[in-house]
Amino acid sequence: MRIDVITIFPHYLAPLRESLLGRARDKGLLEVAVHDLRDWTHDRHRTVDDTPYGGGAGMVMRPEPWGEALDTVVPAGEKARLIVPTPAGEVFTQAMAHELAAEQRLVFACGRYEGIDARVVEEAATRMPVTEISLGDYVLNGGEVAVLVIVEAVGRLLPGVVGNPESLVEESHADGLLEYPVYTKPASWRDRDVPPILLSGDHGRIARWRRDQALARTAARRPDLLAALAPEALSTADRTV
Ligand SMILES: NCc1ccc(-c2ccccc2)nc1
Numbered sequence: 001m002r003i004d005v006i007t008i009f010p011h012y013l014a015p016l017r018e019s020l021l022g023r024a025r026d027k028g029l030l031e032v033a034v035h036d037l038r039d040w041t042h043d044r045h046r047t048v049d050d051t052p053y054g055g056g057a058g059m060v061m062r063p064e065p066w067g068e069a070l071d072t073v074v075p076a077g078e079k080a081r082l083i084v085p086t087p088a089g090e091v092f093t094q095a096m097a098h099e100l101a102a103e104q105r106l107v108f109a110c111g112r113y114e115g116i117d118a119r120v121v122e123e124a125a126t127r128m129p130v131t132e133i134s135l136g137d138y139v140l141n142g143g144e145v146a147v148l149v150i151v152e153a154v155g156r157l158l159p160g161v162v163g164n165p166e167s168l169v170e171e172s173h174a175d176g177l178l179e180y181p182v183y184t185k186p187a188s189w190r191d192r193d194v195p196p197i198l199l200s201g202d203h204g205r206i207a208r209w210r211r212d213q214a215l216a217r218t219a220a221r222r223p224d225l226l227a228a229l230a231p232e233a234l235s236t237a238d239r240t241v
Pocket residue numbers: 085086087110111112113114115133134135136137138139140141142143146
């Protein structure tokens with residue numbers, strides 16, 4: 001997969017060079033290029049914003065630099081999905097992470113100020129699929145932090161990125177539930193013991209206990225996830241929890 005990020009704060013994306021994603025890049029599983037939007041400005045001050053039509057506070061990102069940047073990063077005829085982090089987007093989910101992990105090319109447009117002139121997305125959508133993504137109902141100062149989250153969630157799903165793919169199966173949201181509590185040595189710590197079942201060696205009963213814990217946690221903390229589960233996702237044993 002190739003990922004391009006267009007931003008006025010390229011250094012914000014430095015963490016993409018670190019650890020898991022850094023290794024994935026070294027192994028050639030992931031290509032990441034970060035571009036400074038100001039490289040597509042032509043005035044002395046490298047201006048990327050201007051006042052909003054219709055008035056109001058703040059500034060809006062000008063369409064021209066974005067148009068030229070997207071023309072360069074995704075030349076005519078090349079295929080890519082444009083992702084625009086915005087509070088007005090579709091809420092990001094693990095299912096969306098899996099969908100994006102199947103793409104060959106992702107281009108991230110990082111907005112700042114009050115956002116990007118709406119015509120940029122409109123025009124881009126005439127030649128590539130565009131997805132506006134929100135991470136939840138809060139506002140950041142720009143899209144860069146959201147890009148770090150999305151790229152991590154997507155990158156770790158790429159084959160070969162995570163050492164043991166097994167670990168992708170049982171994590172929160174992988175099966176639609178929150179994950180069960182985990183423990184490691186010592187068996188007793190500050191007078192708190194690991195649940196004895198986990199030391200029993202009875203893998204069938206351990207699996208059942210973990211499933212019950214995941215169901216109970218999900219019911220308590222995220223009843224919306226439980227309600228969204230397909231009926232066949234719950235076994236008869238699950239229904240007794
Ligand atoms: N829901 C996360 C999120 C994503 C992007 C932005 C944002 C804020 C200002 C300008 C451009 C994007 N804020 C929140």
